[in-house]
Amino acid sequence: MTGPTRREMLLLGATAMIPTAAFAQETPQRGGVLTVHFATEQRILNPSLQASTGVYIVGGKIQEALVDLDAQGQPIGVLAESWESAPDGKTHTFHLRRGVTWHDGKPFTSTDVAFTAMEMWKKILNYGTTLQQFLTEVQTPDPHTAVFKYEKPMPQGLLLRALPDLGYVSPKHVYESGDIRQNPANTAPVGTGPFKFVTYERGQHVIADRNPNYWRNGMPYLDRVVWRVIGDRAAAAAQMEAGQILFSPYSSLTIADMQRLGRDPRFEATTRGNEGNVRTNTLEFNFRNPILADIRVRKALAHALNVPFFIENFLGPFAKPGTGPIPSVSTDYYPTEPMPQYGYDVAQANRLLDEAGHRRGAGGVRFNLRLNPAPWGEDIALWSTFIQQSLQQVGVRVEIVRLDAAGFLRTVYNDWNFDLATGWHQYRSDPAVSTTVWYRSGSPRGAPWTNQWGWKDDRIDGIIDAAATEVDPVKRKALYADFVRAAQTELPLWMPIEQIFVSVFNKRIRNAGNNPRWASSSWHDTWLAS
Amino acid sequence: MTARLTVQGLTIRLPQGADRENAIEDVSLTLNAGEILCVVGESGSGKSVTASAAMGLLAPGLSITAGALDLCGEDLRNVTPDQWRGIRGRRIAMVFQEPMTALNPLMTVGAQLEEMWRVHLGLDTAEARRRALAALTEVKLPDPEGALRAYPHELSGGQRQRVMIAMALALEPEVLICDEPTTALDVTTQAQVLALIKDLQVRHGTAVMFITHDFGVVAEIADRVAVMRLGQVVEEGSAQAVLTTPQHDYTKALLRAVPALAAPVPRTLSDERVLEVRGLTKTYASRGVFRRRRPVRALDDVSVSVRRGATLAVVGESGSGKSTLARVVVGLLGADGGQVTIGGAPLPTQRRAAARLVQMVFQDPYASLNPRRRVGAQVAQGPIAAGTPARQAMTEARELFCMVGLDGDAVDRYPHEFSGGQRQRIGIARALAMKPQVLVADEPVSALDVSVQAQVLALLRELQQRLDLSILFITHDLRVAAQLCDEVAVMRNGVVEESGPIGAVFAAPRSDYTRSLIAAIPGKALFGA
Amino acid sequence: MKVLTLALRRLAASLPTLLLIIAGMFLLLQLAPGDTVDALMAQMGGGDPALAADLRRFYGLDVGVAAQLGRYMMRLITLDLGFSAIYGKPVATVILERLPPTILLMASAQSFAFFFGLVLGVLAARRVNRWPDTLISTLGLIFYATPSFWFGLMAIVVFSVYLQWFPPGGFSDITQSLTGLAAVLDIAKHLVLPTLTLGLIFLAIYLRIMRASMLEVLSLDFVRTARAKGLSETRVVARHVLRNAMLPMVTLIGLQAGTMLGGSVVVESVFALPGLGRLAYESVVQRDLNTLLGIVFVSAILVIVINFLVDILYARLDPRITAGS
Amino acid sequence: MRAARAYLRSPAAVIGTVILLAVVVMGVGADWFYPGDPLGLAGRPLQWPGQNPRFSLGTDSSGRDIAAQIFHGARVSLLIGFVATSIAVVIGIAIGAVAGFYGGATDTVLMRVTEAFQTLPNFILLLVLVAVFGSTIETVTIAIGIVSWPPVARLTRAEFLSLRTRDFVQACRVQGLSDVHLILREVLPNALPPVIVYASVVMAVAILLESALAFLELSDPNVPSWGNLIGLGRNVLRTEWYVSAIPGVAILLTILGVSLVGQGLNDALNPRLARAR
16 A cells, blocks of 8 residues: 555545534433443542543543533533633633532532642643643632633643543542542542432442433433443453443453444444544564664564554454554644655565664574563554564564563563563544653653653654644644654654544444543433433 | 071182182181180181171172071072161171271261161160160270260270170170271270170170180180181181190191290399480370370380390380380480480480491381382491491391391392281391391281291390390280290389389289289180290 | 360461461562552553652652561551552452452352262262263363363353353343342352352362262271161261261362462453452552452451361361360 | 383273373474464464364464464473473472471471462462563463472371381481481382372463463463463454364363373372372
């Protein structure tokens, strides 16, 4: 496949994936229990303290953020009704919704926003601590206005794209005394959302009931949401079929089961509603290994992998080839011009390796490499096996080093004890939130999912820093195109596969997937057909 | 006299691969009402198989190939398993050799006894209990009520054997078979149990088949005697006739081998005391988290000595501390107090040094040799460890083998190729290989058949003379002691009751206990002088 | 109370063992790559180093190993198992939530294995070397050779996917809030396959031991006595042989307790049961030291308690072992 | 050799030997039957057995030939079983022998350690060991050996306890022989038969433990292990159940072979009905 054609196809795909809300207009029915697959148990359920899909799937129904994304993927007010930004990008003012009350009856005010932003987002929330690094204070001129003050310019687009995930608000009166990390509300969240927390039985289920005082009148439609803890993917698929769960989010079933259920008329397996939750599979190189420090070797390894074959035979319809660090679903920052690509070309791979001075030795082996796959995701395991199998063809022997999560993070990102690593890069709305850290030098040793490759490029560092504080959206987009080109040329790591999380719905669920982060969103308009 | 049990030409085949074809061959016996028939023989004579056949309890693999068995005229060969159940226990009962294992350890004595009436007569609990109590009273158990509630392990061996007898006689069977019922008992207990059996037999008029290897017991109890050898009856007749005028050579040999109780002619003994034990004390404390410590005094201020070239017998019943004494003397056990001196010097604590001074011959010839090593190596290894060159040690081992009456080439064989008597000879050779000053023999002949016993005793006597051995001889059997020993010490509960020249002690025992021991020896009347 | 003092004494005797396990485990886990904060970061999906340092301080991971061990032991004296990093709750609470399914599973698997092991063992011994014995013994060998997780998976394929007799996993059906008998039946239904899966290998072991033990007891003197008494074969077996032959099996319960707890890790994983074994696996992977040590502590206590109960049972069965004197 | 003849007379032993030999032949001849890397991409993933004549047992979800993995896996399983068992038996005998022979305080200390190992569920310890030291085939094998020795130690100790007071050992003491001689020459050879028989149990358990680890995705992914294949097949269990079923049968047969050989050895070496533990 040649570069341009593929890019065209991807562009087509990207537009096609934006939900168009083309549902037949049915009258929503009140009532019913939505049962949801809860694959990984959580330490806390409060999304102002932890940014991860495992928390949003529960906490996102109980607590609400200042803004969310609408069906077109544009920011829409939730707890904030409107906002404005000063031209220097250092002041952002949010006008808050009136008449909203917490589940315990206390009114929601700007002091809650200020407290959450300063004590949680800036201090505890992962990604939030980076995003709000230069937040100096949140002023509350009245109960319905919150003014965010920044030391350095904060692009409005970045802030609004980040807030749906990193902008959940917690009640100050619940959290103001005592240690926030040990607050009982962390596992029994109190929010303003459409559902009120009822109980969390470890290893069994979480239950939340309809909030009768929800600020959107007449909503929600559902009486209750039950999240069933099912760690085993095969068991979860069986329960889908038995009707014991109606929705399995975030690719929590096995690839085989997702494909199988997708063919079943009772279910729908789709990426719809997950456009905001895209991940790319990575191939990370350790530059401390002189073999890999050679650009020819990195390119050769990329050329040796038949990505389309892998996707077709192993991942199925939910994945597609990636073109660089910024995935194609990012409408704002996906580069419009072609970028350097590395298609499947064994001859080229062999040539490059020969050129680099790595002749085949005994048994046709050029050199050995260790590959550390991250332990999350079936696709990573398959991908690492595929890498092992493919590189064997070009004379590179790969030994897979299997570690659990803690061991993987420590070994790769702290001990640098690897040659190749592979895992997921999860794109979170804006490259500055989730992506550039993979390339920017200067991350302290041990910070996971950052540039720990022993690689530094001053030009790329410069582009990244400039883009992070560039307030003009057009200039920002151009900067990110430069970034992608540089990243694809230097190839400090490679992101050859792009995957959107797959949801498996029982078709009884209506209004499912009607926004780009539906699984994480509040489900206020979700209802069940009988 | 009516015949209660007749065995006619009975032949029982052994399974393939056994050392001979038939366990018993053409055996004919008659057991009459009101008499005790003793079936005597050494191990392997087929006496127990005969008894099992009469009970219909042949071991799997054995089968009757010829002959007849009948009980009061009823043919026992064609009896169905169901009918056997009505006969066993009710018409033929049996008392076994091992009182320690013949009772179910998990059931009370009462329950096991009551089972007889409940199963055979269908009596209710209360009535069965009443009868059980009466039965236990009849066998003279000290506390019959307590015994009913007791578990077997709470009773002594003699008491258990009384329970077995009570159980066997519960339903007044026509025939009682006793298979070596006193062999495992101490001599005084044995005397009491024999008296009990005799007494009950007379009172109930039961026909008793009494199986034993001990002619002393035969002399005590038998009305008639049948002698068996290798599966055949070689001689049968009244007790008087067989014991006094045996016809068959085998019977004669057996009777000759029974040691006489008469003390040997006193020898002049050396004044040098090569082994001296002074004030030896040893206490066993039972250990464990769950058990209270209940110390047992095994040796209580024991003092004995052995003269050079002489033999001291230490005689006692089980639990008297005689074996503990032997083990302390050879250094296998440490004493709590007192002293052991050999040749004037205290027994060295170092194993290698002690080995040159004192050696031991063990009781069980089957357990005292390593089954996985050649016997020659086991004899020679001691001298080799002590520094003798291997070649020389092996040559000496061959010589020792010849000296104890074995073929010198036997050194290359493994223990299982030898009989019990031969193994005991090897054990003696092993002890002598170290050229010790003192030889401790711990019941060296009690596991052997009577004829073999006599040979081994003769060997020891001969070796003593040849090598001027000083022997500490531990035994429970006064008759054996009388064969070999110059002096005797009688022990009871860890205390030396009496000691002195053997003739003097036998002729005029000073302690009551010694007297009762002598009185209890079976067959005194016959073999006493 | 004799039993109580006995229990306390037994516990005191196991104390060094317990300390040895806890300290050994603690030190062993220090050698593991990555700590609980690394695992937390993985669960969160990202975060910066300042946050990580802050969390390490919060969970007391910023001091030396000896100091951490010391702190842990001091707390353990007051029976405080500490706070779980991953679960955000006191360890004691986390474990108590997970204990019931495991205990239920172990108890049912143990009963299943013991009962059928006993029955089949007796049947085999009664017909020794004839076809029922051959059949039962062969079956026992096959059960023994079956990897439990594989059996579980295949049972799911057959009984849940194709026949749909039993649910493929989980501990109870929470979509319907059942109460009373219905809830009990529901849990029972969920436990059938896990019980079979976990119990199978133990069934095979018990069967083998029971058969051997029966044959051995049948050859003992007192059985000959019982036969000589004219008892029927059934009565001989039921009254005299069975109880004696059961003793080695009873001993085995205690010996197998630890193994069974280990086996439940795999079975709970196959059937998605929210139990202790699964929790142990998770806390190893998550480097949740406090939880893991808590589990080790609780499972050691569990094993000790089971062994204690077995001892009492043994003492009741066998009058020769009089507990107490 | 009486024992050898007794062994060959037992049908169980003969069947077990045949099965085990077949597995050994599979393992040894794997390179001949299925040359090339068994983990290499062989064809389209998830082809059913018989669907493609090239793959008699089908392909797994990574497109690898299942038959090749079964053959090469035989080698891995046997090797892990054998090495882990050797480690367990050596440690177990050493500790059991010293504890049983000397008794007293030595025994108490060693048995406390053994008890600690037994009180801790062995699989949990195995998980921890693998999490700590990584999951290469070497560490997995050693870890399995380390968690498997306590029963061997207890068995050896029990044998030593009963043998050390036997007369023939006492006789050697009286002869002035050293403890080393007593332990190695006198007691150990007599204590060994039940331990050898028990080693078959250890080996069976070792193979099962490795496959359970692999099932939890904690074993070495670079070797073609049966457990790895079962674990992999779990993801496609509901549709392509053969991926898990085939290696399961292979494990079952191997364990069966090992157990039968163990039973045969038991009958041959311990003519009395020896208890399994």
